[in-house]
Amino acid sequence: KQEVTQIPAALSVPEGENLVLNCSFTDSAIYNLQWFRQDPGKGLTSLLLIQSSQREQTSGRLNASLDKSSGRSTLYIAASQPGDSATYLCAVEGDNDMRFGAGTRLTVKP
Amino acid sequence: NAGVTQTPKFQVLKTGQSMTLQCAQDMNHEYMSWYRQDPGMGLRLIHYSVGAGITDQGEVPNGYNVSRSTTEDFPLRLLSAAPSQTSVYFCASSYEGLGGYTFGSGTRLTVV
Numbered sequence: 001k002q003e004v005t006q007i008p009a010a011l012s013v014p015e016g017e018n019l020v021l022n023c024s025f026t027d028s029a030i031y032n033l034q035w036f037r038q039d040p041g042k043g044l045t046s047l048l049l050i051q052s053s054q055r056e057q058t059s060g061r062l063n064a065s066l067d068k069s070s071g072r073s074t075l076y077i078a079a080s081q082p083g084d085s086a087t088y089l090c091a092v093e094g095d096n097d098m099r100f101g102a103g104t105r106l107t108v109k110p
Numbered sequence: 111n112a113g114v115t116q117t118p119k120f121q122v123l124k125t126g127q128s129m130t131l132q133c134a135q136d137m138n139h140e141y142m143s144w145y146r147q148d149p150g151m152g153l154r155l156i157h158y159s160v161g162a163g164i165t166d167q168g169e170v171p172n173g174y175n176v177s178r179s180t181t182e183d184f185p186l187r188l189l190s191a192a193p194s195q196t197s198v199y200f201c202a203s204s205y206e207g208l209g210g211y212t213f214g215s216g217t218r219l220t221v222v
Binding site: 036046049089093098100103 | 141143145150151152153154155158160166168200202204210211212213214215216218
């Protein structure tokens with residue numbers, strides 16, 4: 001059974017800092033890995049999708065990497081802003097299933 | 111706008127009542143699924159469907175039924191609501207293994 005772990009559970013940083021969110025998974029047989037953002041009381045917004053054959057994806061200030069062999073992914077956020085405050089979820093897609101981590105709750109202080 | 115639409119957004123039920131959560135997508139995705147999100151536990155898969163007429167159980171299927179009569183719709187039925195089913199429910203669709211998942215905005219359900 002695929003297990004997905006996200007560390008840290010919560011993170012508070014001052015505005016302008018670069019930061020890294022970590023995701024690990026136990027089964028490397030995945031189709032892809034997806035990072036989502038969730039604002040309080042809202043749905044999930046897809047940030048980045050990394051196919052299993054890819055090593056990284058970038059979108060603006062966000063960069064996500066994938067190392068299937070070690071079962072790890074990182075989400076790098078450059079020059080953080082208060083608007084980045086949200087919960088970030090990592091999910092891995094296998095056969096007919098997407099397994100989620102519990103998320104990292106990020107607070108960026110002005 | 112193309113996407114996944116869930117209704118209702120909020121619902122309060124009494125223990126023992128039944129109801130159906132609606133989910134519709136207009137992206138012609140074959141794969142659809144239902145998740146529940148509970149504090150500290152992430153999202154857990156309830157049921158999924160790989161196409162019209164085909165459904166299967168996920169990680170936490172007890173107390174829920176689904177059917178898939180069309181590609182667009184995937185309703186989730188609570189047969190006899192229990193307080194343990196208080197949660198936020200998300201519907202998602204995808205081209206499995208190719209394009210990632212698109213989620214609806216969720217249904218917040220409270221069972222009293």
